[in-house]
Amino acid sequence: MRTLPELFLHNTAAYAARPALVTPERTFTYADLRADVLALAADLARRGVRPGDRVGVMLRNGPEFVTAYWAILGAGAVAVPLNDEYRHNEILYFIDACGLSLILTNESHREVCDAVLPQATTPCALSFSETWQALPPVDAWQPPAVDPAAPVMFQFSSGSTGRPKRIARSHAKILWELDALADAFALTPDDRFLGVAPFSHVNGLMRSMMASFRAGASLYPVAHFDRQVVAELIEHERLTVFIGVPFMFIVLAETRFDPAPDWRSLRWCISASAPLPIKYNRAFHDKFGTHVRQLYGSTESGSMSVNLSDDIAQTLDSVGAPLPGIAFGIVDDGARPVPADTVGEVIVSSPGAIEGYDGFPELNAEVFRDGFFHTGDLGRLDARGRLYLQGRLKFLINKSGFKIDPREVESVLEDHPGVDQVAVVGVPTPYGDEKVKAVIVRRGPCTEIELAEFCRGKIADFKIPSVFEFRDAMPTSPTGKIRRGLLTS
Amino acid sequence: MGPSPQEIQDAIKRLLVDDLQADSAVIAGADLTTGLLGRGVGLDSVEALRLALGLERTFDIRIPDADLTAALFATLGALTEYVHRKTREREANP
Numbered sequence: 227m228r229t230l231p232e233l234f235l236h237n238t239a240a241y242a243a244r245p246a247l248v249t250p251e252r253t254f255t256y257a258d259l260r261a262d263v264l265a266l267a268a269d270l271a272r273r274g275v276r277p278g279d280r281v282g283v284m285l286r287n288g289p290e291f292v293t294a295y296w297a298i299l300g301a302g303a304v305a306v307p308l309n310d311e312y313r314h315n316e317i318l319y320f321i322d323a324c325g326l327s328l329i330l331t332n333e334s335h336r337e338v339c340d341a342v343l344p345q346a347t348t349p350c351a352l353s354f355s356e357t358w359q360a361l362p363p364v365d366a367w368q369p370p371a372v373d374p375a376a377p378v379m380f381q382f383s384s385g386s387t388g389r390p391k392r393i394a395r396s397h398a399k400i401l402w403e404l405d406a407l408a409d410a411f412a413l414t415p416d417d418r419f420l421g422v423a424p425f426s427h428v429n430g431l432m433r434s435m436m437a438s439f440r441a442g443a444s445l446y447p448v449a450h451f452d453r454q455v456v457a458e459l460i461e462h463e464r465l466t467v468f469i470g471v472p473f474m475f476i477v478l479a480e481t482r483f484d485p486a487p488d489w490r491s492l493r494w495c496i497s498a499s500a501p502l503p504i505k506y507n508r509a510f511h512d513k514f515g516t517h518v519r520q521l522y523g524s525t526e527s528g529s530m531s532v533n534l535s536d537d538i539a540q541t542l543d544s545v546g547a548p549l550p551g552i553a554f555g556i557v558d559d560g561a562r563p564v565p566a567d568t569v570g571e572v573i574v575s576s577p578g579a580i581e582g583y584d585g586f587p588e589l590n591a592e593v594f595r596d597g598f599f600h601t602g603d604l605g606r607l608d609a610r611g612r613l614y615l616q617g618r619l620k621f622l623i624n625k626s627g628f629k630i631d632p633r634e635v636e637s638v639l640e641d642h643p644g645v646d647q648v649a650v651v652g653v654p655t656p657y658g659d660e661k662v663k664a665v666i667v668r669r670g671p672c673t674e675i676e677l678a679e680f681c682r683g684k685i686a687d688f689k690i691p692s693v694f695e696f697r698d699a700m701p702t703s704p705t706g707k708i709r710r711g712l713l714t715s
Numbered sequence: 716m717g718p719s720p721q722e723i724q725d726a727i728k729r730l731l732v733d734d735l736q737a738d739s740a741v742i743a744g745a746d747l748t749t750g751l752l753g754r755g756v757g758l759d760s761v762e763a764l765r766l767a768l769g770l771e772r773t774f775d776i777r778i779p780d781a782d783l784t785a786a787l788f789a790t791l792g793a794l795t796e797y798v799h800r801k802t803r804e805r806e807a808n809p
Contacts, residue, residue, distance in 0.1 A: 452780040473761060693738050
């Protein structure tokens with residue numbers, strides 16, 4: 227297979243009668259999914275979507291997201307997954323940054339989208355999932371003629387330069403990653419995936435939704451993380467693969483189930499997007515009889531490593547050795563390699579990695595060098611080549627696996643008339659992630675409640691600071707830079 | 716004899732500060748009408764679930780995730796009343 231539409235065509239034929247998606251209401255076979263996807267792809271073409279056009283999908287996990295994503299690809303267009311918690315500023319930004327001509331969503335987002343669309347420079351329309359059932363069926367279909375090296379998906383990376391940076395991943399790179407995941411986890415059509423990590427995020431999209439499809443397996447999408455729903459689903463449906471984020475595994479480890487559910491069917495519990503503290507991994511094992519394996523990935527590089535070690539109990543803090551075909555390096559400030567077990571910046575070379583951000587030539591020269599992506603993560607490699615992450619070089623806040631660029635939040639708060647200076651930082655929580663804190667130097671009257679309300683509706687709720695601290699002045703270095711490290715306590 | 720509403724309210728405040736690192740000055744000034752989401756303490760859905768975990772642990776109660784609605788966290792008083800009801804149910808059906 228050279229392109230994702232070719233993979234779609236192949237797998238929906240090869241596994242036609244097998245369950246592709248299972249919800250409490252209905253089981254969709256691969257043939258059912260193919261019919262729904264082709265009907266929507268044909269509708270997109272009727273609406274004027276052409277190969278190379280950019281189409282957003284803003285939906286929660288469910289059959290509608292899966293159908294929408296594949297239909298965009300089926301139309302030869304570029305898919306842009308959007309977090310359905312995004313609000314005015316974010317939606318407006320992504321419409322214009324991607325040139326979105328259409329967003330596939332549902333009625334619950336009509337109000338916010340209707341408010342944003344007239345302000346966008348790019349003409350953008352909406353298609354609501356509630357109308358898709360009535361679309362006419364399509365009998366014959368040829369996959370669009372697309373270049374395997376052409377972009378098939380835009381995602382965004384928060385980072386060191388203010389606005390999110392656009393990442394264009396090609397058919398070839400995504401197919402490479404899906405093959406690598408299928409091999410690493412020895413996936414088969416008999417696997418049954420819990421689809422609870424958000425499909426709008428790279429973790430849920432690639433390692434759950436797409437990996438399940440690639441294997442011809444069954445996906446059980448869950449729109450909201452709910453402990454009782456997840457526990458019963460895994461037990462009753464004998465699920466085999468649980469892709470999640472640390473928050474989910476921690477909450478499940480801490481919940482007292484009565485009686486404890488039987489999760490012996492699980493072959494893999496995979497955590498990504500943030501570190502999973504060892505004590506919670508041990509508690510999870512004590513309760514459910516299996517350890518959680520940590521996976522290391524990024525939007526830029528895709529999945530890079532996963533700890534599949536036999537001695538997992540002794541290496542719970544490792545994200546494992548690189549997947550076959552991927553190389554790690556650890557470098558110092560001068561980009562020189564450091565000895566084993568020495569902490570430095572993690573760099574990675576991967577066939578699945580992009581070669582640069584769209585429209586950031588100076589930054590690209592800095593972070594994409596000599597075939598390696600400089601991740602901005604700090605780590606060390608042990609003598610067996612296993613990676614242990616140790617923090618970050620870049621000022622990003624990791625809120626339950628969602629990366630937040632402090633500058634994006636600062637730019638919103640700076641517009642408040644009562645704010646003179648603002649610095650947004652991450653404060654570590656006992657759960658291994660961070661909460662968002664804003665330190666404010668006032669120029670006029672303002673309270674924490676006013677400032678939080680000022681942010682609401684402009685950026686997603688998870689980005690809004692939950693702690694505000696007011697100071698007379700910011701701590702600065704001799705060169706005038708804000709010393710953020712002094713603000714996190 | 717289960718915990719009183721005042722004891723539950725105090726425990727919620729402690730969890731907000733100790734487990735969720737909420738702003739201690741805001742929590743000290745909170746009363747039964749203080750909102751826990753959005754305008755108020757500012758919990759998001761992840762933090763609300765963490766608070767529920769802490770309440771389950773503290774009071775040996777079970778809180779179905781289906782109950783974790785915006786209405787439950789609308790005010791400190793609403794959550795206190797809910798936990799009080801749960802603790803009384805536990806007392807009645809040990």
